[in-house]
Amino acid sequence: MSIRARLTLWLCGILLGVISLMGGGILLTQWTLAQRAAAEQIEIIGSSIRRAAYDALLQSDDLLLVGNIKFLERQYPVLAWAGIHWKRPGAGQSIDVGRPPEGRVVSKTVSVRDPLSPSKSISIDFKISRAALDSKSEQSFRRIAKMTLFAGASAFVFFMAFAFEFAKTLTSPLGPLADLSEEIGQGRFGRKLSWRSRDEIGRFVEAFNAMSEKLATLDESKKNFVSSVTHELRSPLGAIESFIHLIEGGLDDPSSAASAARRVYLERVRDNIQRLRLFVEDLLTSAAIERGSMTCLLAPMPLSRTSKEVRELFQARAAELKVLLRDEVPSELPSVLGDADKLRHVVANLVHNALKFTPAGGSVTIGARREDGQVWLSVSDTGTGIEAEDVSKLFKLFSKGRDSERTQDGSRGTGLGLYIVKSIIDKHGGDLRVRSEPRFGTTISFSLKIATAPDASKPKEA
Ligand SMILES: Nc1ncnc2c1ncn2[C@@H]1O[C@H](COP(=O)(O)OP(=O)(O)O)[C@@H](O)[C@H]1O
Numbered sequence: 001m002s003i004r005a006r007l008t009l010w011l012c013g014i015l016l017g018v019i020s021l022m023g024g025g026i027l028l029t030q031w032t033l034a035q036r037a038a039a040e041q042i043e044i045i046g047s048s049i050r051r052a053a054y055d056a057l058l059q060s061d062d063l064l065l066v067g068n069i070k071f072l073e074r075q076y077p078v079l080a081w082a083g084i085h086w087k088r089p090g091a092g093q094s095i096d097v098g099r100p101p102e103g104r105v106v107s108k109t110v111s112v113r114d115p116l117s118p119s120k121s122i123s124i125d126f127k128i129s130r131a132a133l134d135s136k137s138e139q140s141f142r143r144i145a146k147m148t149l150f151a152g153a154s155a156f157v158f159f160m161a162f163a164f165e166f167a168k169t170l171t172s173p174l175g176p177l178a179d180l181s182e183e184i185g186q187g188r189f190g191r192k193l194s195w196r197s198r199d200e201i202g203r204f205v206e207a208f209n210a211m212s213e214k215l216a217t218l219d220e221s222k223k224n225f226v227s228s229v230t231h232e233l234r235s236p237l238g239a240i241e242s243f244i245h246l247i248e249g250g251l252d253d254p255s256s257a258a259s260a261a262r263r264v265y266l267e268r269v270r271d272n273i274q275r276l277r278l279f280v281e282d283l284l285t286s287a288a289i290e291r292g293s294m295t296c297l298l299a300p301m302p303l304s305r306t307s308k309e310v311r312e313l314f315q316a317r318a319a320e321l322k323v324l325l326r327d328e329v330p331s332e333l334p335s336v337l338g339d340a341d342k343l344r345h346v347v348a349n350l351v352h353n354a355l356k357f358t359p360a361g362g363s364v365t366i367g368a369r370r371e372d373g374q375v376w377l378s379v380s381d382t383g384t385g386i387e388a389e390d391v392s393k394l395f396k397l398f399s400k401g402r403d404s405e406r407t408q409d410g411s412r413g414t415g416l417g418l419y420i421v422k423s424i425i426d427k428h429g430g431d432l433r434v435r436s437e438p439r440f441g442t443t444i445s446f447s448l449k450i451a452t453a454p455d456a457s458k459p460k461e462a
């Protein structure tokens with residue numbers, strides 16, 4: 001049975017219970033009131049008869065009593081019969097007024113004695129027709145019962161319609177939500193439900209839509225990532241294979257021109273192997289960051305060594321791309337607190353990006369300066385620059401700029417580099433700054449603490 005039907009039945013069941021209780025209460029009250037009114041009427045008739053008997057006794061007028069009893073029988077039709085008994089010294093007399101009623105009767109007796117002459121007394125037996133007494137209250141009881149039943153039935157029908165509508169409103173997004181969940185389960189993401197309400201259901205649908213959208217984005221990122229990884233692995237491997245073929249083809253040629261060419265090819269092979277190594281390192285580091293297991297061992301280190309190593313690493317590539325790669329980090333800068341391997345990875349990523357996005361004839365500069373008790377290392381280029389809207393999101397995992405595939409070296413990128421840069425610099429407690437102007441170039445800098453603390457010589461885990 002559907003939730004809607006169950007909810008409607010439950011609500012109607014509850015209402016039926018409430019209506020029955022209320023109706024029962026009303027009828028019971030009505031019945032009690034009718035019984036009380038009947039008892040009061042019997043009481044009133046009894047006291048009227050007593051008063052008539054007393055008057056007759058005082059006035060010694062028997063006919064007056066008979067007349068009064070007849071009058072009472074007319075006034076109270078339920079009083080059907082009265083048997084009057086006079087008792088006087090040496091004599092007694094009885095007279096019946098009316099006819100004993102049929103069916104159920106209430107029999108009562110009233111006796112009065114003359115206070116001046118106690119031997120004179122009148123006793124009156126009277127019979128009240130119970131059926132006549134009850135018929136009036138039964139009529140009004142039936143009327144009230146009918147009204148209660150009608151009101152209850154109307155309320156029930158009205159409430160049933162309301163309960164059905166209510167259950168429908170409450171449960172209507174559940175069916176589409178179940179369909180959407182099935183779709184998501186089958187790996188089709190991104191569809192949203194249109195449902196507007198400010199209650200918990202509205203919030204639930206909103207959260208579900210956000211989840212569906214997020215899953216679609218993640219799925220898209222995953223697909224892009226897999227195709228980027230394939231490309232980033234395949235293109236250097238293909239290049240290495242081609243250069244090895246070229247080297248093999250010229251192995252028998254002993255001329256100096258052929259040997260110079262072989263040297264150039266070998267340099268290209270090494271260049272591509274470095275590209276692969278940096279890429280594999282990116283993959284491993286981002287996996288460690290995601291697992292939360294990346295650690296940085298902080299120790300005093302000169303940044304000039306890092307910049308020198310990175311320049312050497314990319315020198316050949318820069319020459320090939322006809323970009324001037326400069327290292328302007330002053331050797332007299334104070335040592336910083338850092339993890340030398342991780343910082344090399346950071347600077348290598350920044351220089352790699354800068355070379356990718358700087359056209360031939362441009363330059364890439366690694367610089368550093370001391371500022372506010374810290375050292376800022378920067379990588380500047382004269383490349384394509386980054387759009388202002390892209391800057392804030394580039395440090396997120398898998399995030400790439402809109403022109404990320406228009407690179408000088410043909411690589412497509414994976415969106416891991418700046419994410420790793422930010423994670424490592426965060427671990428060092430440093431800040432990152434991006435200054436970029438589309439078509440004019442980009443400068444990305446980060447700050448590191450100067451290693452002046454007394455315990456700075458011992459490596460510290462961050
Ligand atoms: N020096 C730069 N000049 C222009 N764009 C850049 C530069 N550095 C980074 N970017 C932009 O930032 C994006 C993210 O960089 P990154 O995280 O290293 O990923 P990837 O290099 O794999 O594309 C790049 O796709 C590119 O759009």
Ligand SMILES: [Mg+2]
Nearest residue numbers: 349353417418
């Ligand atoms: Mg990169």
